Amino acid sequence: MDKILLVIKREYLTRVSKKSFWIASLVAPLLLTAIYAVPIWLATRDKEVKQVAIWDGSGLFEQKDLADKEIAFQLLKGDVSQIKKTFDKQGFDAFAAIPVDILKNPQGLKIYSEKNLSLSLKNDIERMVQDKVREILLRNAGISTVKYKETQVDISSDTITVSKQGAETTSSSGGAMILAAILGFLLYLTLLLYGSQVMNGVIEEKSSRIIEVIISSIKPYQLMLGKILGVGMVGLTQFLLWIVLTVGLSTATSKLYKAPSRMATIANTSNSEELKQSVAKAESSAQPMEELNKVIESTNIPLILGSFFFYFLFGYLLYSSLFAAIGSAVESAAEAQQFTFPVMIPIILAFILAQFTMQDPDSNIAFWASIIPFTSPINMMVRLPYGVPAWEIILSMVLLVGGFLACSWLSSRIYRVGILMYGKKMTWKEISKWVFYKG
Amino acid sequence: MILSIQDVVKRYSSHVALDRVSLEIPKGKIFGLLGPNGAGKTSLIRIITQITAPDEGQILFDGEKLSSKHVEQIGYLPEERGLYKKMKVGEQLIYLAQLKGLSRQEAVTRLKDWFIRLDIKEWWDKQVDDLSKGMQQKTQFISTVVHEPKLLILDEPFSGFDPINANMLKDEILALKDRGTSILFSTHRMESVEELCDSIALINHSKVVLTGEKDEVRNRFKAHQFEVLFEGDLTQDLNGVDLISLEMLGNQSSKKAVFKLQEAVNPNQLLGQLIPQVQIQKFQELIPSFNDIFIQVVNETN
Incomplete structure (x- = not known):
């Protein structure tokens, strides 16, 4: 037993002391935080103020209407063709010519610039003109701007699951879907990632020939088990780092950008409708996050986390023992590729089935996919946020443990023969014979 | 053990x-x-x-x-x-x-x-x-x-x-x-x-x-062969001894012979027959090398 611990320790420490482990542990949370934080940052940062000249043929615009934080508009009088030639020399980035009949001809706006106009600047100019034109059109139609704003409603719903006992839980199917997708994808990724790490570790020992020395000290199954558990712990460590770092970083960034006081300050000091809008936009872009928060509040977090741990552990153990068996049968990573395919198929299949499970978590496909050991880790994790009867979870877990025991028995039979086989062209027929070898 | x-x-x-x-x-x-x-x-x-x-x-x-x-x-x-x-x-x-x-x-x-x-x-x-x-x-x-x-x-x-x-x-x-x-x-x-x-x-x-x-x-693989270095000529036949090889050495005066003793003949008897005829310079039993033993046994058992 303490020899298995030695193997676990070596497998763990050699991997954790690699630079690549720490890079992966840091980069993923940074990326996740960036996805979350960059839109907010973009929306709130101080942009360089663009200078835009306006020639107003319609006479609808006054200088006081043209307030914008990011763009300094200046109304110019005179000849359009003259301004066209000189606006860039006067220090303007762009020149917008509003036609006389802008109310009837909304497509008549022309924007000139020396360099290619940035999309955001174009949008900003268009929106400024559009808001003013709409305001006038509304006024002409006898509708007040306030009334108009009141009609701009945004419908969103709360979905509520009612259990047989009549207890209601607020759920958000959109959020559940996101949580399910994240968990399922995470499992899919780790099964592949750490499964193949185990396989490469076995190949390394076999091709470097150290295997014979090691198994003259410990039993092959001890080495296999130690390697699988050691790599598994690396996986758990990475998860832990990801979770802690992502939560830490995103809390820090949201404190920085979403603190109400700061938002209010920005809104007040700038006193601009535009900025308020952009902050609101940033908030709505963070809406999936809020949806997610809602699910996290509405679902049973200990159950989800506990199940995730369980399905990660046993799903990983099941697949990595198969990967270890394949690694033992081959002599190089290149040779391994043809043999990994049959092990990849169930993982990929589980991932594809998870898409169906997500769309209809109570269907037959979803049920069977979350019960059968090879597909259950991913599919049960996808189903869990929608609520799954306890007996199904228990059945699925029991079968998964059984599946793991069966696979590891099979794998250790192949492994103990495979690691000492050199110079033979492996076939599935040959490998299946090893299972029945004695001693 | x-x-x-x-x-x-x-x-x-x-x-x-x-x-x-x-x-x-x-x-x-x-x-x-x-x-x-x-x-x-x-x-x-x-x-x-x-x-x-x-x-x-x-x-x-x-x-x-x-x-x-x-x-x-x-x-x-x-x-x-x-x-x-x-x-x-x-x-x-x-x-x-x-x-x-x-x-x-x-x-x-x-x-x-x-x-x-x-x-x-x-x-x-x-x-x-x-x-x-x-x-x-x-x-x-x-x-x-x-x-x-x-x-x-x-x-x-x-x-x-x-x-x-x-x-x-x-x-x-x-x-x-x-x-x-x-x-x-x-x-x-x-x-x-x-x-x-x-x-x-x-x-x-x-x-x-x-x-x-x-x-x-x-010892088990000894073939009862003896290598003898001597000067002079072997004129008489030797009893119970087979001459396996005889060669002149570089300096012409010395010769090297290998004798195989038959059953029940001991080295002293060989020496006894040689001494009257030639001047003996070296007398030693040929011990088989493990290389020879290896090859011999492997070939026999194949």
Whole structure:
């Protein structure tokens, strides 16, 4: 037993002391935080103020209407063709010519610039003109701007699951879907990632020939088990780092950008409708996050986390023992590729089935996919946020443990023969014979 | 006896690797395990190191039935050497020593001693990848003996060593023997058998075909042939003696002859017949080399 611990320790420490482990542990949370934080940052940062000249043929615009934080508009009088030639020399980035009949001809706006106009600047100019034109059109139609704003409603719903006992839980199917997708994808990724790490570790020992020395000290199954558990712990460590770092970083960034006081300050000091809008936009872009928060509040977090741990552990153990068996049968990573395919198929299949499970978590496909050991880790994790009867979870877990025991028995039979086989062209027929070898 | 191998049988799907192999391997001696490629040497070693189990028969280690607790008393240097390439030399040796049951502290102390003794201190923090092949061999030899095993199994230990390192290794092996370590030495190189082994066993086609103490085996293969260097001419026929060969030596005056004595004729009788005829310069019995014995026995048993 303490020899298995030695193997676990070596497998763990050699991997954790690699630079690549720490890079992966840091980069993923940074990326996740960036996805979350960059839109907010973009929306709130101080942009360089663009200078835009306006020639107003319609006479609808006054200088006081043209307030914008990011763009300094200046109304110019005179000849359009003259301004066209000189606006860039006067220090303007762009020149917008509003036609006389802008109310009837909304497509008549022309924007000139020396360099290619940035999309955001174009949008900003268009929106400024559009808001003013709409305001006038509304006024002409006898509708007040306030009334108009009141009609701009945004419908969103709360979905509520009612259990047989009549207890209601607020759920958000959109959020559940996101949580399910994240968990399922995470499992899919780790099964592949750490499964193949185990396989490469076995190949390394076999091709470097150290295997014979090691198994003259410990039993092959001890080495296999130690390697699988050691790599598994690396996986758990990475998860832990990801979770802690992502939560830490995103809390820090949201404190920085979403603190109400700061938002209010920005809104007040700038006193601009535009900025308020952009902050609101940033908030709505963070809406999936809020949806997610809602699910996290509405679902049973200990159950989800506990199940995730369980399905990660046993799903990983099941697949990595198969990967270890394949690694033992081959002599190089290149040779391994043809043999990994049959092990990849169930993982990929589980991932594809998870898409169906997500769309209809109570269907037959979803049920069977979350019960059968090879597909259950991913599919049960996808189903869990929608609520799954306890007996199904228990059945699925029991079968998964059984599946793991069966696979590891099979794998250790192949492994103990495979690691000492050199110079033979492996076939599935040959490998299946090893299972029945004695001693 | 450090090892008593009794009627061991090992079958693979297509062939029998060991067919009723019985051997007694004495304590504190160097025992040579000889045999052509594919004879079954590696199969036997893997059973002794408990990498595989025999289908029939049993092995006693120091009088007890071989079991997993004996793993720590055996050191094994396989023919195909290998270390973790991406691991530092020191850490790797500590790990291997711990697998053999040493505590970390004990392993560090003993390994440091070895590194100082072999003057390789600067290797400790190097990655195995950065060592030359010969250095890796040395490192692996240390890993084989650091737990001070009662039985040391060396499979072709000299392959890959340059003459200087091979000599150093030979000295280390002999020093271990002096300290009471029993050594099982598997090789093709007959000159190292002559030099090092106390006893041998020859395996061919899964069977033990020859075993015994080195000198006793050699005596068994003596062909009663004598080499004689002399001056003068042999004029009379010799009774009970066949002349195998006769050649002139470079200086013309000396001749070298090889005689084979028939049953019931002793060397004194040959001498007695020679002395009246020629001036004898040298008289010695031809002792067969292990190379000859190996080839002869393997050919006979094929």
